[in-house]
Amino acid sequence: MGCQSNKELNRFVEEARKYAEKGKVANYIPALGRANPCDLAIAIYYPDGNCYSAGDIEKKFTLQSISKVIALALVLIDRGREYVFERVGMEPTGDPFNSIIKLETMAVAKPLNPMINAGALVVTHMIKGNSIEERFERLASFIRTLSGDPSVSYCEEVAQSEYETAHLNRALCYFLKAHRIIEEDIEPLMELYTKQCAIEMNCLDLARIGLVFAMDGVDPISGTQIIPLDVARICKTFMVTCGMYNASGEFAIKIGIPAKSGVSGGIMGAVPCKFGIGVFGPSLDEIGNSIAGIKLLELLSEKYQLSIF
Numbered sequence: 001m002g003c004q005s006n007k008e009l010n011r012f013v014e015e016a017r018k019y020a021e022k023g024k025v026a027n028y029i030p031a032l033g034r035a036n037p038c039d040l041a042i043a044i045y046y047p048d049g050n051c052y053s054a055g056d057i058e059k060k061f062t063l064q065s066i067s068k069v070i071a072l073a074l075v076l077i078d079r080g081r082e083y084v085f086e087r088v089g090m091e092p093t094g095d096p097f098n099s100i101i102k103l104e105t106m107a108v109a110k111p112l113n114p115m116i117n118a119g120a121l122v123v124t125h126m127i128k129g130n131s132i133e134e135r136f137e138r139l140a141s142f143i144r145t146l147s148g149d150p151s152v153s154y155c156e157e158v159a160q161s162e163y164e165t166a167h168l169n170r171a172l173c174y175f176l177k178a179h180r181i182i183e184e185d186i187e188p189l190m191e192l193y194t195k196q197c198a199i200e201m202n203c204l205d206l207a208r209i210g211l212v213f214a215m216d217g218v219d220p221i222s223g224t225q226i227i228p229l230d231v232a233r234i235c236k237t238f239m240v241t242c243g244m245y246n247a248s249g250e251f252a253i254k255i256g257i258p259a260k261s262g263v264s265g266g267i268m269g270a271v272p273c274k275f276g277i278g279v280f281g282p283s284l285d286e287i288g289n290s291i292a293g294i295k296l297l298e299l300l301s302e303k304y305q306l307s308i309f
C-alpha cells in the first residue's frame with residue numbers, strides 16, 4: 001500500500017536531508033533565495049482522510065511551476081481540449097523550463113507543452129475573467145477547493161520579486177504575442193502569472209491536491225468530482241512526460257510517480273488510486289528539482305513499489 005507511519009516517514013526525511021547540501025536554492029527570483037536549504041518536509045494524503053507527515057511541515061512555500069498543472073486543469077475545464085491544444089502542444093521538449101529556443105525553430109510558434117514557461121504563460125492567458133483580479137481569484141478559489149483549505153492565498157513578496165525580474169518570461173510572452181498565440185497586454189498577464197506562481201501553502205495542502213489528481217479528479221474526502229476524469233488524466237500524463245522539466249525521463253525510470261515540481265522546492269505527487277504526496281525541500285539540483293525531495297521520493301517509491309510502470 002504505502003507508508004502509514006510518521007516515524008518511518010521521518011527516517012526517510014532524515015536520510016534524504018543529507019542530500020540537500022549538494023544543491024542550491026533558486027535565486028533568479030530574489031525572494032526565493034532566502035529559503036533555508038536544509039528544510040525538508042513530506043505529507044502523504046490517503047483517500048480515507050488519513051494523512052502522514054514528517055519534517056518541516058509547518059513551512060509554507062510558493063507553488064511556482066506546480067501551479068502550471070492546476071492552471072491547465074482549470075482552462076481545460078473552462079475552454080475544452082480543442083481550444084487549449086490549438087494554442088499549446090503535448091510534447092516534451094528536453095530543454096530547460098525557461099528555454100526560448102524551440103519557439104523559434106518549430107514551424108508553428110506554439111509552445112510544445114503547458115509545463116514549460118512558454119506553454120504555462122499561454123495557459124495563464126487562457127484563464128477566463130474580466131480583470132486580472134477576477135482571473136486570479138478564479139484560479140485561487142479553484143486551488144482552495146482542491147486543497148480543502150479556504151485560507152490559501154499568495155505571497156506578495158515573492159510575486160513582486162518575480163514580477164520585477166521576469167524579463168525572460170516577458171520575452172517569451174512578446175514572442176508569443178508577435179505570433180498571435182497570446183492576444184492581451186503583457187504586463188497585466190505577467191502580474192497574473194507571477195501571482196499564480198506565488199500561491200503558497202504547506203506540504204499537507206499540496207498532498208491533498210495530489211490526492212485529487214490521484215483519484216482521477218474526485219476529492220474522496222468530500223466525495224465531489226472537482227476535476228472531470230479526462231482532464232485529470234491529461235494533467236497526470238503531462239506530469240509523467242514533462243512534470244520534472246528535462247529530468248522527467250530519469251524521474252519516470254527511477255521513481256515512476258506522476259509528479260510536478262517547482263523552483264521553490266515543492267513537488268506534488270499523485271500515486272494513481274492510492275494517495276497524494278506533497279514534498280518541500282528548497283535545495284535544488286542543476287535542472288531545478290528539489291534534490292533531497294527527489295531522494296525522498298526515490299526511497300519511498302523503492303520501499304513501497306510505487307512506480308506506475
Ligand SMILES: NC(=O)CC[C@H](N)C(=O)O
Nearest residue numbers: 064065097117197262263
Ligand atoms: N520552474 C519553475 O518553477 C518556474 C516558475 C517561475 N515562476 C518562472 O516562471 O520562472
